Amino acid sequence: MxxxxxxxASPGITSGKAFIFRAPDLSYDPSGFGxxxxxxxxxxxxxxxxxxxxEKIKNALSGSLGEEYGHIFRAQMTVLExxxxxxxxxxxxxxxxxxxxxxxxxxxRVYEELFSEMEEDSYNVQRLADLADICKRVxxxxxxxxxxNLSVLPPESIVVAEELFPSDTAMMxxxxxxxxxxxxxxxxxxxxxxxxxxxxxxxxxxxxxMNQAEKNDFIVLDLRDFETAHIYINPGSEKxxxxxxxxxxYRQRQxxxxxxxxxxxxxxxxxKIVISAxxxxxxxxxxxxxxxxxxxxxxxxxxxxxxxDLPGEEEQYRVYAEAAKKLNGGMLIIRTLDIGGxxxxxxxxxxxxxxxxxxxxxxRLCLKYQDLFLTxxxxxxxxxxHGDIRIMFPMISSLLEFRRAKELVARAxxxxxxxxxxxxxxxxxxxxxxxxxxxxxxxELSREASFVSMGTNDLTQYVLSVDRGNxxxxxxxxxxxxxxxxxxxxTARAAxxxxxxxxxxxxxxxxxxxxxxLVGLGVEELSVAPQLIPQTIVQIRGFxxxxxxxxxxxxxxxxxxxxxxAFLKTAFRSA
Ligand code: PEP
Ligand code: MG
Numbered sequence: 273m274x275x276x277x278x279x280x281a282s283p284g285i286t287s288g289k290a291f292i293f294r295a296p297d298l299s300y301d302p303s304g305f306g307x308x309x310x311x312x313x314x315x316x317x318x319x320x321x322x323x324x325x326x327e328k329i330k331n332a333l334s335g336s337l338g339e340e341y342g343h344i345f346r347a348q349m350t351v352l353e354x355x356x357x358x359x360x361x362x363x364x365x366x367x368x369x370x371x372x373x374x375x376x377x378x379x380x381r382v383y384e385e386l387f388s389e390m391e392e393d394s395y396n397v398q399r400l401a402d403l404a405d406i407c408k409r410v411x412x413x414x415x416x417x418x419x420x421n422l423s424v425l426p427p428e429s430i431v432v433a434e435e436l437f438p439s440d441t442a443m444m445x446x447x448x449x450x451x452x453x454x455x456x457x458x459x460x461x462x463x464x465x466x467x468x469x470x471x472x473x474x475x476x477x478x479x480x481x482m483n484q485a486e487k488n489d490f491i492v493l494d495l496r497d498f499e500t501a502h503i504y505i506n507p508g509s510e511k512x513x514x515x516x517x518x519x520x521x522y523r524q525r526q527x528x529x530x531x532x533x534x535x536x537x538x539x540x541x542x543x544k545i546v547i548s549a550x551x552x553x554x555x556x557x558x559x560x561x562x563x564x565x566x567x568x569x570x571x572x573x574x575x576x577x578x579x580x581d582l583p584g585e586e587e588q589y590r591v592y593a594e595a596a597k598k599l600n601g602g603m604l605i606i607r608t609l610d611i612g613g614x615x616x617x618x619x620x621x622x623x624x625x626x627x628x629x630x631x632x633x634x635x636r637l638c639l640k641y642q643d644l645f646l647t648x649x650x651x652x653x654x655x656x657x658h659g660d661i662r663i664m665f666p667m668i669s670s671l672l673e674f675r676r677a678k679e680l681v682a683r684a685x686x687x688x689x690x691x692x693x694x695x696x697x698x699x700x701x702x703x704x705x706x707x708x709x710x711x712x713x714x715x716e717l718s719r720e721a722s723f724v725s726m727g728t729n730d731l732t733q734y735v736l737s738v739d740r741g742n743x744x745x746x747x748x749x750x751x752x753x754x755x756x757x758x759x760x761x762x763t764a765r766a767a768x769x770x771x772x773x774x775x776x777x778x779x780x781x782x783x784x785x786x787x788x789x790l791v792g793l794g795v796e797e798l799s800v801a802p803q804l805i806p807q808t809i810v811q812i813r814g815f816x817x818x819x820x821x822x823x824x825x826x827x828x829x830x831x832x833x834x835x836x837x838a839f840l841k842t843a844f845r846s847a
Contacts, residue, residue, distance in 0.1 A: 274506070278478025279500070296417040451495075456743055469560075530563070547797075596655055609638055723775065
């Protein structure tokens, strides 16, 4: 047996067979080529193999996620079926002296050049991204390298990877995946968040896992602890029996908590706290409602964009309206596209940045690509007729950005009115407090916004200047830093002064040790990972607001995060 330690990204205890996910090596020796006829034959074969693969993925995706996702690959299929494209490669091979791989790449580069001269609208960007993807597929088939695809997994798989991106996770075969473990990644990296919203046990930041685990090894992920993940590879029978028993106990406790999911969330002295769910899709919402969710505090809409192509107004409208209807009048806070940082939308093929987390992210990107933003805003305003939809803007660092976003909401409403499409022109608009600037401006922002919600994942990253996704420096990502607690307190007080509510939708809201502190600091809404809803309600009911205030006051007056954690442990014992 081998035992490794990592970071718990999404809690649980699970086991299965290792599925090693490694991007294929696409390098080749350009001088090793055959006669033109032989190279042409190889190209034809690679095209047919690629077509067969696409067909398989398309069918699998339609089956597991619904018809609408199958079409993602239609555009790529069109490239394979385009005779002109193939002919251009064949022509190069006729000229002789190159291998099919090189001819394919040369033709791709011509197209890339052509696209770079075209207008950079979302349609062209999408077409180039499709072309790049399909060329990579053909290249891999030319080289005879195996495809590693997470959308079709063997039953009971534990995915083991160096690193996963949200787009990989979004594509993951949900029927067959039992959990995943990655070498890299921090606790609040987006892949960790996605795992949580899927209630999929996951460990990140696990050094050595790629060297230690082999295909089909039996792996147990013991992720009951909120901080340290324990990973066992091929445990012996004694350890396995112990883990089986732990898994049964864990499931039993979850069952007991689930039975309490509909209890009112109120402290013992009567302060009501709204508990909402964080979701990234309609599937997540269904899952969240099973855990008792009555409202959504954060719908990460960018996850709809990670799977393939860009959803248009109609498709987005259907998703948002459906979510609002499902919630049956419950609050649904929909965050506008928050692309950038570690959330790469392949379909947008945005240029690489030196410092993506300080770059064109969140609202900044939407204010630049206004057609993308307006499409989403129109969909949101139309959907707002079907429930209590509230719109929230990410990564705000000045009042001006919020005002410009509001102007664009007004423009989207005017566009809809001009087209005679029914909509709600004035849903509540909120601001995410994720930057130190937003904390210092919380007074002004909450005066003009309907509500504020603290994105503590980013807020921690920016207050402490530490990359949230980098496991090398995860010890600097101090969730309980008094600096952060004071930032939360400042924001909550500013909101209260302006008669608005302040929530927390970052991962801190899901951390049992942080909950009484947040409540005591004046936070009125906690938006948490779906499976943590019952336990959060139960926990809050066990505290009085007066006790939470004392805890919060003391915790934020301490000097270091170690002191805060030590204090909270004792406070919990005496509560
Ligand atoms: C946050 O930053 O805390 C947040 C909720 O947004 P995201 O994790 O999607 O960046
Ligand atoms: Mg954020």
